[in-house]
Amino acid sequence: MEEVFLKVNKLADEKQPSENNNMENDEQDRLVQNNSVERFRPTRKLQGSSLYLSQAKAMFTKRYLFFRRRPGSIYGQVIAPLIYFALLTYTSTKIKSSTDQNSLPINLSVYASDGVSANIFVEWTQGNFTSSVRQGISEVNQGVSFVLTETNDTLNVIVEDTKNDGLTKFSKHNPLGFAWNGSFVLESKPFTIINALFNNFALHSPSLAVNLADMIMFTNSTNNFNIYVTNHPLPPSNSDKLQNTNNLNNAQFWSTSTIGFGIIVAMSLVISGFTYFLIREKKNKAKHLQIMSGVQIWFYWLTTALWDCIFFVGAIIAFTIIMNVFHIKEYTSRTDTLILVVFMMLLYGWPGLPFAYTLSFPFTNPSRAYTLVMLSSTFTAILGTIIIPLISISSKSWGDVIEIIWSLLFPTYTLSSAFNKIYNNENSRSVCASIDCNNTLIAANNRGCCGTGDRVYTDNILGTFGSKGVLLNVIILILQGFFFWFTTIALEKGWLNKIKLTKPNSEQIETDTITIEDEDVSREREIVHTLNENETPIVAKDLKKWYNDFYAVKGLSFHVNNGDCFGLLGVNGAGKTSTFQMLTGENVIDKGNAYIQGFDVTTQWRESGRLIGYCPQYDAFIKELTGEEMLYMFARIRGIFEEDIPDVVFSIIESLGLTQYAKKQIKNYSGGNKRRLSLGIALVGLPEVLLLDEPTTGVDPKARRIIWNVLSKVRESGHAFVLTSHNMEECEALCTNIAIMVDGRFKCIGSQQHIKSKYGAGYSLLIRVEAMEYIEKAKRWVQELFLGSELKEQHLLQLKFELKRNDETTWSLLFSEMESISSELHIVDYSLSQTTLEQVFLEFSKGTGN
Numbered sequence: 001m002e003e004v005f006l007k008v009n010k011l012a013d014e015k016q017p018s019e020n021n022n023m024e025n026d027e028q029d030r031l032v033q034n035n036s037v038e039r040f041r042p043t044r045k046l047q048g049s050s051l052y053l054s055q056a057k058a059m060f061t062k063r064y065l066f067f068r069r070r071p072g073s074i075y076g077q078v079i080a081p082l083i084y085f086a087l088l089t090y091t092s093t094k095i096k097s098s099t100d101q102n103s104l105p106i107n108l109s110v111y112a113s114d115g116v117s118a119n120i121f122v123e124w125t126q127g128n129f130t131s132s133v134r135q136g137i138s139e140v141n142q143g144v145s146f147v148l149t150e151t152n153d154t155l156n157v158i159v160e161d162t163k164n165d166g167l168t169k170f171s172k173h174n175p176l177g178f179a180w181n182g183s184f185v186l187e188s189k190p191f192t193i194i195n196a197l198f199n200n201f202a203l204h205s206p207s208l209a210v211n212l213a214d215m216i217m218f219t220n221s222t223n224n225f226n227i228y229v230t231n232h233p234l235p236p237s238n239s240d241k242l243q244n245t246n247n248l249n250n251a252q253f254w255s256t257s258t259i260g261f262g263i264i265v266a267m268s269l270v271i272s273g274f275t276y277f278l279i280r281e282k283k284n285k286a287k288h289l290q291i292m293s294g295v296q297i298w299f300y301w302l303t304t305a306l307w308d309c310i311f312f313v314g315a316i317i318a319f320t321i322i323m324n325v326f327h328i329k330e331y332t333s334r335t336d337t338l339i340l341v342v343f344m345m346l347l348y349g350w351p352g353l354p355f356a357y358t359l360s361f362p363f364t365n366p367s368r369a370y371t372l373v374m375l376s377s378t379f380t381a382i383l384g385t386i387i388i389p390l391i392s393i394s395s396k397s398w399g400d401v402i403e404i405i406w407s408l409l410f411p412t413y414t415l416s417s418a419f420n421k422i423y424n425n426e427n428s429r430s431v432c433a434s435i436d437c438n439n440t441l442i443a444a445n446n447r448g449c450c451g452t453g454d455r456v457y458t459d460n461i462l463g464t465f466g467s468k469g470v471l472l473n474v475i476i477l478i479l480q481g482f483f484f485w486f487t488t489i490a491l492e493k494g495w496l497n498k499i500k501l502t503k504p505n506s507e508q509i510e511t512d513t514i515t516i517e518d519e520d521v522s523r524e525r526e527i528v529h530t531l532n533e534n535e536t537p538i539v540a541k542d543l544k545k546w547y548n549d550f551y552a553v554k555g556l557s558f559h560v561n562n563g564d565c566f567g568l569l570g571v572n573g574a575g576k577t578s579t580f581q582m583l584t585g586e587n588v589i590d591k592g593n594a595y596i597q598g599f600d601v602t603t604q605w606r607e608s609g610r611l612i613g614y615c616p617q618y619d620a621f622i623k624e625l626t627g628e629e630m631l632y633m634f635a636r637i638r639g640i641f642e643e644d645i646p647d648v649v650f651s652i653i654e655s656l657g658l659t660q661y662a663k664k665q666i667k668n669y670s671g672g673n674k675r676r677l678s679l680g681i682a683l684v685g686l687p688e689v690l691l692l693d694e695p696t697t698g699v700d701p702k703a704r705r706i707i708w709n710v711l712s713k714v715r716e717s718g719h720a721f722v723l724t725s726h727n728m729e730e731c732e733a734l735c736t737n738i739a740i741m742v743d744g745r746f747k748c749i750g751s752q753q754h755i756k757s758k759y760g761a762g763y764s765l766l767i768r769v770e771a772m773e774y775i776e777k778a779k780r781w782v783q784e785l786f787l788g789s790e791l792k793e794q795h796l797l798q799l800k801f802e803l804k805r806n807d808e809t810t811w812s813l814l815f816s817e818m819e820s821i822s823s824e825l826h827i828v829d830y831s832l833s834q835t836t837l838e839q840v841f842l843e844f845s846k847g848t849g850n
């Protein structure tokens with residue numbers, strides 16, 4: 001079937017040469033054949049600072065391309081924080097604080113609106129009382145439309161009108177009433193009594209009622225003057241303003257807090273964005289591959305932090321501009337305060353970045369990490385901002401203690417607390433600036449501004465502890481920085497894993513090692529113990545691995561020489577990938593040891609990693625990059641000269657048949673093309689040793705053959721490699737030595753021929769009959785003709801037998817016997833072959849549940 005597939009593929013390519021490929025099929029095959037694998041490895045390599053520069057270029061290009069091609073990260077890390085901060089800063093400017101208020105004329109104008117006149121009740125009117133009321137009101141309410149309603153039962157009228165109009169509408173237009181209460185003469189002086197009634201819906205209606213009552217009285221006696229009433233509150237005193245900044249019920253407090261909240265949320269958004277890329281790279285093992293390929297751990301984190309700093313500083317510049325645009329004078333009007341604000345924000349980056357890095361370690365889902373880091377940072381800081389002042393109200397000392405603890409735990413709270421202190425200090429300073437402290441009387445009454453020891457603000461906020469200065473905040477931020485960088489390094493180095501690692505007890509290990517072993521496997525173990533690790537490219541000595549209590553790899557020993565390909569075969573879950581991961585340093589070797597070109601993998605996995613081209617089972621890509629960009633990145637990491645990179649990358653792309661996909665983003669690649677690219681990454685710079693974990697899974701037969709050609713050439717050029725594959729044909733084509741692994745152990749080891757001869761029954765016979773009715777007869781006849789033969793498989797019309805080898809059996813005899821029965825048994829076709837690797841493999845995997 002595979003041959004048919006290849007033929008059809010060729011025909012299709014001939015018919016549509018330009019659609020599927022830029023090159024003719026044969027031309028590509030020729031190129032692959034002729035393309036020397038030595039082109040993968042230029043003769044010169046960068047060293048020292050040039051290598052670091054090249055790797056820095058790789059690291060920054062990767063981040064830049066990822067950022068450019070993911071609009072979501074631009075929104076999350078740039079636009080959202082800016083919008084949020086701008087909105088909250090704007091809101092803070094709208095919160096009214098204690099300032100001078102405008103004067104308010106006390107007259108009827110507010111009651112005559114919406115085309116309705118203000119209504120004044122006139123009760124028990126006598127003589128010209130009504131006209132006096134009208135005149136008195138008119139005098140001081142020029143241009144205001146009002147009507148008078150005469151009644152002897154005001155209460156009843158009000159009740160009825162309120163019922164009809166509703167309380168609000170009634171109250172808006174019925175502010176007052178005046179009742180004639182008689183006039184009399186007392187001690188020859190005339191007295192007139194008027195009752196002024198007011199609707200207490202409005203605060204100023206009593207003063208309006210009294211004023212108009214006076215006007216009505218004056219109208220009766222004289223016409224010479226009017227009384228106009230205005231309500232103009234006194235400006236708030238300085239002590240009012242100073243109290244306001246610390247008063248939970250006051251607008252000033254909330255104005256400060258609003259900006260504090262703005263900083264908390266905006267900064268939380270910025271730093272939580274730093275986790276996203278890190279988790280993606282860690283999860284898909286692209287980070288491990290980069291570190292294996294030559295990026296030092298410290299350099300990886302340095303370049304990561306530098307890239308994040310670019311964003312961080314950009315965000316700070318934008319926040320500063322926003323504060324200036326909205327004229328938050330407490331932060332912006334004095335240059336040294338503005339510098340302090342910027343300094344505090346910059347200082348926050350010292351713990352803020354590693355805080356996000358530390359929190360990124362437990363996560364595997366980048367989006368979830370982004371949300372949780374953002375929420376935890378925001379929530380803890382806002383909680384502190386609200387709860388700590390409340391505690392301080394009941395107990396100042398407890399408030400101070402909790403503030404220090406909270407600040408130590410959460411950098412975002414520490415920053416927000418510093419912002420509040422700066423705001424309050426500057427606000428107090430500007431209040432005090434209007435007080436004349438040279439006047440001893442004023443100074444004595446304003447010790448908060450004019451005193452020395454007990455002043456409400458400080459000129460040296462950066463150097464002051466306590467509620468007035470930010471020195472404690474600065475110290476805490478610096479300490480936090482050291483702490484969170486330490487936790488980042490500890491998690492990266494896996495120090496915590498070492499503490500919690502549980503191993504099976506030594507008794508169990510011994511029992512596991514002492515099981516009966518194949519003699520070839522034992523011999524290989526002895527060889528490995530005697531050979532010189534410095535002269536053998538790959539040596540594995542009694543490798544053991546367990547995952548908690550599960551013993552996955554049980555003491556593997558093997559070695560691979562230059563020019564050899566060691567095939568690691570095994571059923572799913574046999575422990576192949578775990579073995580690879582131990583060889584590459586991705587997984588800790590729990591017992592035993594491995595050496596790559598003499599480097600001890602347990603202690604020098606980064607050094608040994610540089611000599612390994614690793615094609616992992618998973619796709620360790622940054623899928624927003626193109627295949628070509630990915631190869632460029634690894635070429636830079638491996639220290640290939642910039643001028644040599646195009647040729648290296650081009651020859652790899654060409655050899656693996658990836659030309660037409662090279663400039664496409666990896667996220668659009670098919671599974672097979674991703675595998676090809678993974679292999680391409682392993683081939684960059686052609687390291688001494690190749691570890692290839694199922695490099696052709698999912699690759700079509702034609703591309704598989706292209707890959708085999710390349711790998712054969714790599715092997716012939718003297719490189720050593722280990723290959724795992726579930727494709728036996730692939731192992732037969734490429735491997736010089738093979739081991740079959742079952743349940744964490746080698747069941748056999750040796751050359752292909754040795755394994756086939758030792759474990760294979762002899763020959764394999766495959767026949768296909770014309771119809772189902774001939775099946776039973778065919779089974780009987782074959783087993784009678786070839787004594788000891790065994791039926792291994794039956795699929796529809798196809799039967800597969802294993803024939804026993806003996807001294808007399810020859811190929812000619814087998815064929816002549818088959819020819820003699822083929823027409824009698826209605827055999828359509830048959831094939832005879834030596835026992836294949838696959839059959840040996842199937843024998844070993846019996847009973848493994850696979």
Ligand SMILES: Nc1ncnc2c1ncn2[C@@H]1O[C@H](COP(=O)(O)OP(=O)(O)OP(=O)(O)O)[C@@H](O)[C@H]1O
Nearest residue numbers: 547550552570571572573574575576577578579617
């Ligand atoms: N991180 C892990 N934690 C717990 N068990 C694990 C872990 N990784 C692997 N295992 C277990 O160890 C055993 C060996 O796994 P491994 O991936 O090495 O097998 P494999 O031979 O590579 O399989 P496959 O052919 O499917 O890739 C399996 O039983 C697997 O479930």
